[in-house]
Amino acid sequence: MQLIDQLPPILTVKQVAELMGWHPNTVYQRCTSGDLPSFKSGNTRRIRREAYLEWIKRMEAGN
Template identity: 40%
Template sequence: MATSSCSPVQTERQLKRETFGPMVVQSIPPGADVLTVKQVGAALAVSTDTVYELCRRGDLPHLRVANAIRISREAFRQFVNARDDVGRNPS
């Protein structure tokens, strides 16, 4: 019988990599207009889990910076406007 040598933290990191793709290191210019998952959640009045799910599904464009997710303010505006347009134009 084999025992697992993975700690809960390692397992969580593996799950995040599988869910959001490999960690990438990209530089963000000083003063870049980006939001955190927490900020997006607060602006939408939803949980951070919901924001992570939107990113995972590809509904909300995002940038991975090491193990953090950042959303550009422009991508956030487009996301909100697209949903607002759906509400205004019922099919």
């Protein structure tokens, strides 16, 4: 398991999927729905590390 400070500042959908144990399509759907903040870089979605960590906190809190 990677330590939080070892995560790159910008994550790919695949990296988030691996961290969550989810299929990449699930992460992509969360991104495109706006549930998981992300941005497009060319034809791919990217997630800021800070946005990912805040999203995890929101999920833990049930919000």
